[in-house]
Amino acid sequence: MTDAAETANVHSKKRVPIKEGFLTTPLSDLREAKLQGSRCASCGEVFLGIQHGCQSCGATGMETVVLSNRGKLYSYTVLRNRPPGNYMGPDPFVPFAVGLIELPEGIRVISPLTHCNLDSLHVNMDVELALDRLYEDEEGSEVIAFSFRPE
Amino acid sequence: MTDAAETANVHSKKRVPIKEGFLTTPLSDLREAKLQGSRCASCGEVFLGIQHGCQSCGATGMETVVLSNRGKLYSYTVLRNRPPGNYMGPDPFVPFAVGLIELPEGIRVISPLTHCNLDSLHVNMDVELALDRLYEDEEGSEVIAFSFRPE
Amino acid sequence: MREVVIAGVGLHPCGRFGDKPYVDMGREAVAAALKDAGIAWSEVQAAYCARMYLPATSGARILKTLGMTGIPIADVEAACASGAVALSQAYMAIASGFYDVVLAFGVEKMPRGFMDPSAIYEDWQIRMGLAVNPMYWAIAAKRHMADYGATALQMAKVSVKNHKNARTNPYAMYRREVSVEEVLSSRMVCDPITLLMVCAPNEGAAAAIVCSAEFARKHSARPVQVAACVPRTSLYPWFRAPAAYVSARPNPPSVTTRAAREAYEMAGIGPQDLDLVELQDTDACSEIIASEELGLCPVGEGGRLVDEGISEIGGRLPINPSGGLLSNGEPIGASHLRQIAETVWQLRGEAGERQVEGARVGLCHVVGAGGNAAVTILKR
């Protein structure tokens, strides 16, 4: 993930989210896009992405909800080895942090932590959303992934 | 499988069976090698290859047995499409026959039928064993596969 | 033991569904079965998910989209009989009184293209070109022809019948009628099996809500009784993929025959009592051979069932009124439960144009890799 990609307002390539439904559209300005989720109309539980039903209470009425781009670091760790499979991060591998981010909507999201000093992380610190190009897919679209970083 | 490989008495390459235990050794002269099986000392059932126990009666006393190189074609078919996966036969694909060969030891073995006219096959015809190089493995050894052909 | 019934069934169509996730396919079948049963998801106490080619914990991944209720969820597999294992576990749990309501479902979504042969075959079989399922069916067919005079024409008629039955089955993959000439002149796959005589592995999902008769009385208008559900494995020898050799000695009864005999005994029902049969027609000759093994006719006379119209809808004993595997394909984990759904609809008189009039007793049969087979008998 590069600062250049993050700050580019003008771009010619098509952009797609890392997973359909995870991000608001359009993705033309990555400073404006946010994480998107589903709220159960019945019990109020909030989930990441598009959900057909509520994993908590089983109700099927779900409303789309835009998630706050500011949250607190509920917990975290640092990955010291290259993840298996088709990991798209830097090569050679650079250790990176992953956090569980608590958002005001009542959900905690697992997310990479970027733009941060691995030694200055601490539980309950304030973090904010960062959207960046992770890779280019087979159709030539920029695939946009999410992360959080210290405010 | 080529006649050249089949008739080669002198060879410098190491030869290994397509499956450990399926063929007698040595494999230096492919006209002398035969299929090998296991006979249950308890019930007399005969199996192809090395067996730790009898699939029929469960006894564990198994004797190695050399299988006859002549048998009868119990049934057969012709494969008209390239088999899936890592099939090592001719490329481009050539249709070939597969038979269920009944041997005097009381076992029927599934085997490719080679050196034959696909239109002249018939149930109960006499067939004999043919051992040929199928491919060369990563260690440079010739891998020897079995087939049967009309006598 | 308590009486066990099926209170509701649901299907996702059979076919190829591109990028549609298996989770969605499975959920749709389960939701349909719950609705059909008039039972809420929260009432289900345990679930068994049959699948062969899907990843670990497929059942839990599918069912969490209905709400995580905390019940035990197990994936089960026994090749083509996977669905019967799910049903038999549900049967045992209900009959014994461990639970009152259990979900048995099956889902399959093949990887693109051909099935990975290494799921079934050993490396040497693949390299030698022996990892071809229809090869085994063809070799069995060729010998059946030699021994009993079964003909390619009879096999073609089986295919014609099953394709005709599927015309009005909204869940079938192929719903187009074919002619005898078309079947016989379609591309040869493995002599004597042509393309229109062979079933395709494909995708689909099927679900059954299994419960005690007592529970069903309070919820379901039209429960169907599970009179027997018998999964078994073969005695030695077993001639079908991925067998490499078999005995030339006189063979013991086949696994299909043994499962059927046990099911008949358990149900107190004989083949003469059956009103319809859904059986494993992986290829047209397999229908002929399975008919004999199931005791629907004497050995060697399976071809007469189709020659004489006995196995047609309207005949004395309709076989594969759903269109069978030839028209539905084989979504492996879902396949037996798809047969179960069809049979439940038939016994309720809800099968529309393919209804077998007055059907009261039906048999479902599967057989496949690993020597697995199963016979389930349903009655109303």
Next chain:
Amino acid sequence: MREVVIAGVGLHPCGRFGDKPYVDMGREAVAAALKDAGIAWSEVQAAYCARMYLPATSGARILKTLGMTGIPIADVEAACASGAVALSQAYMAIASGFYDVVLAFGVEKMPRGFMDPSAIYEDWQIRMGLAVNPMYWAIAAKRHMADYGATALQMAKVSVKNHKNARTNPYAMYRREVSVEEVLSSRMVCDPITLLMVCAPNEGAAAAIVCSAEFARKHSARPVQVAACVPRTSLYPWFRAPAAYVSARPNPPSVTTRAAREAYEMAGIGPQDLDLVELQDTDACSEIIASEELGLCPVGEGGRLVDEGISEIGGRLPINPSGGLLSNGEPIGASHLRQIAETVWQLRGEAGERQVEGARVGLCHVVGAGGNAAVTILKR
């Protein structure tokens, strides 16, 4: 319901065994269990094979080498709780009287190298680098440290204890003692989890002959009773691989807690009655957290069990006397049945140098992907 006992157990060692076929590993464990039980293979009436990474019909392929007896054989899978599903199905079949003797076994042979992450994770998780099992354990550990003051030193002590216990376990993968310093200074995997605090997925096989107490009386000298066997799935939310998000609301009891409570109730046994526990120490902090979830101590006090020597062999409640997953690794399909074998030996007084003196009641616990967990209680 009838009393259910384990008449015999057998293990294949845990580790990495190169080209050794899983069929041989499975057969050796089953043969050992049959011998231990004094029961012939021909007497077994049904079999359940737990496996996660092995191909279709693994159970049938393994068991045919003992003789094809025609019994129903099903593969079952529930991630880390797969072995408990096999055992619970056997339990149900025996308790209800469907069968008198059932084989529950588990086998695992990993593909070379790392586990394929796509068996558990979605593509986007893999691409973003989130398909890392220890990451979830580490995030849970870090929060437990923040909430309750658990320390890396306590985690290191857990690892030291389990490695020490494994010294005399001939089936363990690692049988070398380690020091606190060695554990803390071993390579960091995911802070605060170091390499010597984390278990490896590996290979192994385990088998149990499950039968009615009545049948056992005629055959087995030392049957051990299955007082409870409870597999369950999680309520929402579930924080462990492959979760992508969880609720920030107050969480319901964990699946481990729920399974344990049901098992205690079913067995009429409380945590205070336990003489030993084999639990899922996928990492050292998981032992601390699971101890709390199982009710072995109040929430937040799991670290005290090792600090005060309570969980050592010779302590008030030995935990993982076999060496746990930290020393045995996790041959997934076999893992719970490996715990069962250890506990059976402990309850019979046959555990040699790692024997828990006078042990009469033991608990086995697993938890893993898909929200699956299970608790089994054995007693003599």
